[in-house]
Amino acid sequence: xxxxxxxxxxxxxxxxxxxxxxxxxxxxxxxxxxxxxxxxxxxxxxxxxxxxxxxxxxxxxxxxxxxxxxxxxxxxxxxxxxxxxxxxxxxxxxxxxxxxxxxxxxxxxxxx
Amino acid sequence: xxxxxxxxxxxxxxxxxxxxxxxxxxxxxxxxxxxxxxxxxxxxxxxxxxxxxxxxxxxxxxxxxxxxxxxxxxxxxxxxxxxxxxxxxxxxxxxxxxxxxxxxxxxxxxx
Numbered sequence: 001x002x003x004x005x006x007x008x009x010x011x012x013x014x015x016x017x018x019x020x021x022x023x024x025x026x027x028x029x030x031x032x033x034x035x036x037x038x039x040x041x042x043x044x045x046x047x048x049x050x051x052x053x054x055x056x057x058x059x060x061x062x063x064x065x066x067x068x069x070x071x072x073x074x075x076x077x078x079x080x081x082x083x084x085x086x087x088x089x090x091x092x093x094x095x096x097x098x099x100x101x102x103x104x105x106x107x108x109x110x111x112x
Numbered sequence: 113x114x115x116x117x118x119x120x121x122x123x124x125x126x127x128x129x130x131x132x133x134x135x136x137x138x139x140x141x142x143x144x145x146x147x148x149x150x151x152x153x154x155x156x157x158x159x160x161x162x163x164x165x166x167x168x169x170x171x172x173x174x175x176x177x178x179x180x181x182x183x184x185x186x187x188x189x190x191x192x193x194x195x196x197x198x199x200x201x202x203x204x205x206x207x208x209x210x211x212x213x214x215x216x217x218x219x220x221x222x223x
Contacts, residue, residue: 004155040215041199041215041216042213042215042216043156043201043211043213043216044213045210045211048210056210090155090156092155092156098205099144099146099158099161099203099205099211100158100211101157101158102155102157102158103148103155103156103157104155105153105154105155106155
């Protein structure tokens, strides 16, 4: 069974569009995260939610808005997409506020 | 600030060779240290961790020792297999949940 799943796996879109990436975990974890991996494979945290409450909000453009309808889901909505948003986005989860144990397979976003 | 530096990849080894992937860090205070592995087409998985100086993390034949005096957390394995081919990430955490990653080291093991 997949522990952390993301959809879609690939997302190709035009500049200026709005898109969403969905994440679900079936581990019963309380904390979920979004990480961005750039073309050089450098990973950086974007957001973290604990029991639907935002606990980490790094310096990302406010075009990025996470939404957590329940503790098993953390979606990422991106408005007015830009070329520099092209990256692989990883969702992750952990039992408590400690560092993430499981990551999803990633969503490769390409902005044209 | 906090940062992690890993040796450049790709690292190419023959099966059963000894593996070392170097990782050094800069941090304030006493961070926890981690190694994550990313197999082709998959997300990252926690491989091992150490939370204080001189701790040794180990899993699946991999080991790393938290060396405060040299600010290092090198990953080692005595005998690699083809199935170990992946990208390995060193990371530190100084605040709950906020991981700082190195740039990743690709390992390729040939039969």
